[in-house]
Amino acid sequence: MYWLKSCPKCHGDLCLEQDHYGAFQTCLQCGYLRELIDRSGNPVPAVQPLPIKESPGRLGVPRLPVAA
Numbered sequence: 001m002y003w004l005k006s007c008p009k010c011h012g013d014l015c016l017e018q019d020h021y022g023a024f025q026t027c028l029q030c031g032y033l034r035e036l037i038d039r040s041g042n043p044v045p046a047v048q049p050l051p052i053k054e055s056p057g058r059l060g061v062p063r064l065p066v067a068a
């Protein structure tokens with residue numbers, strides 16, 4: 001599972017990994033690591049993905065016919 005642009009340190013992409021200590025999120029770009037289980041065994045909520053802002057892009061622009 002991936003959280004794109006959700007790293008609190010560099011805004012890179014986090015992925016879910018697991019070892020024998022438990023699950024954690026790690027950043028693919030900077031190596032930021034966040035455990036999802038704290039030392040007392042309680043789950044820690046995963047970093048939520050940043051809201052994606054919709055850019056108008058080309059969708060709002062009507063296409064003009066192309067002369068051949």
Ligand SMILES: [Zn+2]
Pocket residue numbers: 007008009010011012013027028029030031032
């Ligand atoms: Zn990062």
